Amino acid sequence: MARLPMLLETNEITVADEARALEARYGNLDPAQIIELAIGQLFKQDIAVVSSFGAESSVLLHLIAQVNRALPVLFLETGKHFPATLRYRDQLVHELGLTAVQDIHPLKQSLKDEDPFGALSMTNKDRCCYIRKVEPMARAVAPYRAWMTGRKQFQASTRTALPVFESVGARVRINPLARWTSADLKAYMAANQLPPHPLVAEGYRSIGCMPCTSPVKEGEDDRAGRWAGTDKTECGIHLTGLTDQLSNISLTDSNL
Numbered sequence: 609m610a611r612l613p614m615l616l617e618t619n620e621i622t623v624a625d626e627a628r629a630l631e632a633r634y635g636n637l638d639p640a641q642i643i644e645l646a647i648g649q650l651f652k653q654d655i656a657v658v659s660s661f662g663a664e665s666s667v668l669l670h671l672i673a674q675v676n677r678a679l680p681v682l683f684l685e686t687g688k689h690f691p692a693t694l695r696y697r698d699q700l701v702h703e704l705g706l707t708a709v710q711d712i713h714p715l716k717q718s719l720k721d722e723d724p725f726g727a728l729s730m731t732n733k734d735r736c737c738y739i740r741k742v743e744p745m746a747r748a749v750a751p752y753r754a755w756m757t758g759r760k761q762f763q764a765s766t767r768t769a770l771p772v773f774e775s776v777g778a779r780v781r782i783n784p785l786a787r788w789t790s791a792d793l794k795a796y797m798a799a800n801q802l803p804p805h806p807l808v809a810e811g812y813r814s815i816g817c818m819p820c821t822s823p824v825k826e827g828e829d830d831r832a833g834r835w836a837g838t839d840k841t842e843c844g845i846h847l848t849g850l851t852d853q854l855s856n857i858s859l860t861d862s863n864l
């Protein structure tokens with residue numbers, strides 16, 4: 609595969625420009641090619657993947673395992689996951705042979721100060737997501753120049769324009785599965801005999817923290833069961849709060 613133009617290796621263009629150039633040039637490649645390109649050529653040691661070990665997480669993790677089983681896999685251990693998710697996480701790690709999975713916890717001080725009884729999700733979901741997801745996420749990706757996610761365009765009306773390559777502050781976020789459909793994912797899981805998350809059989813199609821996740825009905829967005837009954841649609845790790853948090857962290861700061 610052709611190398612990136614030298615222009616992209618200079619500091620004269622912004623990361624936003626870099627992401628747009630990557631999208632124009634490589635955005636239509638297959639997920640496997642995108643992952644191989646990202647790990648093998650574009651970012652090498654400077655890339656990780658963030659996984660929720662949710663309903664479709666096995667697809668991205670399996671694709672990555674074909675390229676590098678030792679790629680850092682960052683898991684936001686909010687302390688609020690379904691026990692089934694934690695068991696599924698252990699199962700996938702074992703079956704795919706992933707060797708660098710990291711649990712990223714909230715700061716103890718934040719929990720002590722803001723959620724001493726573990727009930728913040730009932731009174732202030734945005735703040736709960738901030739201390740359990742956004743801040744830990746920023747801390748986790750800080751050492752890398754890029755990270756991958758399993759987000760897809762079909763998941764929700766808010767994601768229909770999701771690109772494969774996008775910038776988040778001074779870093780690049782890559783969504784290799786952005787253009788895959790639900791049928792593509794199911795076919796990949798079947799072809800590779802990937803185990804389903806146990807809660808999928810109970811109607812959960814997007815699986816996050818237990819207090820904020822419910823099953824969805826036929827015809828609803830996959831993410832309709834996340835924060836159901838509220839205006840909230842994202843936890844913040846994919847929104848500007850993460851950019852703001854990262855803007856104070858240098859690319860080489862790995863002591864967080």
Ligand code: SF4
Binds near residue numbers: 688817
């Ligand atoms: S999804 Fe719910 S429980 Fe999880 S961090 Fe956000 S508000 Fe808290």
